[in-house]
Amino acid sequence: MAKPLLTVDSLVKHFGAVTASDGFSMEIAEGELHALIGPNGAGKTTALNQLCGELLPDGGRIFFNGKEITRRSIHRRARLGLARSYQITSIFERLTVRENLSLAIQAHNGHSFRFWRKAVDDPVIRPAIGPAMERVGLEERAEIPASHLSHGEKRQLEVGMALVGQPKLLLLDEPYAGMGPGGAVELTKLIRRLKTEVTILLVEHDMGAVFSLADRITVLVYGKAIASGTPQAIRNDPEVRQAYLGNEGNRCFA
Ligand SMILES: Nc1ncnc2c1ncn2[C@@H]1O[C@H](COP(=O)(O)OP(=O)(O)OP(=O)(O)O)[C@@H](O)[C@H]1O
Incomplete structure (x- = not known):
């Protein structure tokens, strides 16, 4: 395995x-898309919350890029390159795609003291907005308010906002939840493209997506x-089939 x-x-x-x-123990290698799966209530969200710093563990340790981060704040983890895209939307509905991304860039750059200047017009921020939109395929939707975006496009925007800080590891929390078939196809294309650029931890119930995208699965x-x-290996693991989904495992992992 490559360096964790x-x-x-x-x-x-x-x-x-x-x-x-x-x-709970796991390792994510640099450059891989690692999926974390498990039945309802298995502890996936709790694990994710501890990785990004929203919850502090009662025991155990977390190391990121060679540093122990177990008790570091969300903000400090983000600075080290750990970004999370939220299942619960983090976007401003009334603002356009361009404005949402410009605010994310502003927040990341720590330029919030420029509050008197609109982020979209800020000469430091403006050049970064186009590439941020392109990265998630939203450049043609730049002037559309987020409230008018499809569910899938909102997910693209959320991912785009998480990516503005050029993270080393992107945590994706159930990105397929509530997604129609069309949106899911687009999202798969986006994640497939992103996995060549950034290491990804994907927490997901959609087994089709997990098995088509993941390099490794925990x-x-x-x-x-x-x-x-x-x-x-996971598909053929009898303990996984049995313990994870019982009889249903045969259908899900078919
Ligand atoms: N804030 C909380 N207070 C009390 N119990 C909690 C809290 N958060 C999670 N739990 C419990 O911890 C266990 C793990 O929950 P968690 O949400 O992490 O699982 P999950 O694998 O993400 O589930 P799902 O797939 O349904 O989202 C569950 O029994 C849940 O009820």
Whole structure:
């Protein structure tokens, strides 16, 4: 395996009597698209929240690009190159695609002190907006308010906003949720293109997307990683089929 960009070592997280992370460990290699899958309630979101710093673990450690980040703030993790695209929308509905991306660039650059100048007109920010729109295929939608975008285009915009800081690792939290077939095809094309540029951790229930995109997959069950490997290895792992989905596994992994 290439050098690990992210190492998760025995994370533990309790919510009262519930143990949502129960010694969860995984490694993400630089350059790969790594999918994290598991049944409802397995602890995927809890794991993701600990990786990006929204939740602090009760035990265990996280290393990113050679540094321990277990207790670092969200902001400091972002500065180190860890970006998350949210399942819950983080965009401003009334602002255009251009304006949303310009604000994301402004926030990333720490230029919020220029509040008297519109971000889109800022000479430092303006040159970065075009490439940011192109990166996620929204250049023809530049002047459209976000509220008029399709569900899929909103996802593209969210990903575009997460990418403005040129992250080393992009965390994608269920990007296919609520997506129609047309949008899903476009999103797959976008993620396939992005995976050549940035390491990605994809948390996703859509097994078609996971198995077509992932270089490696980790399977989480009851807060523990029960398997980690190539899609082929995961598909053929009897423990995964049994523990992850029971009989349903045969259908999902067919
Ligand atoms: N803030 C919280 N307070 C109490 N319990 C929580 C909290 N967050 C998660 N849990 C519990 O922790 C367990 C893991 O939840 P989590 O949302 O991480 O799973 P998940 O794999 O992301 O599920 P899904 O696929 O349904 O989104 C569940 O039993 C859940 O009810």
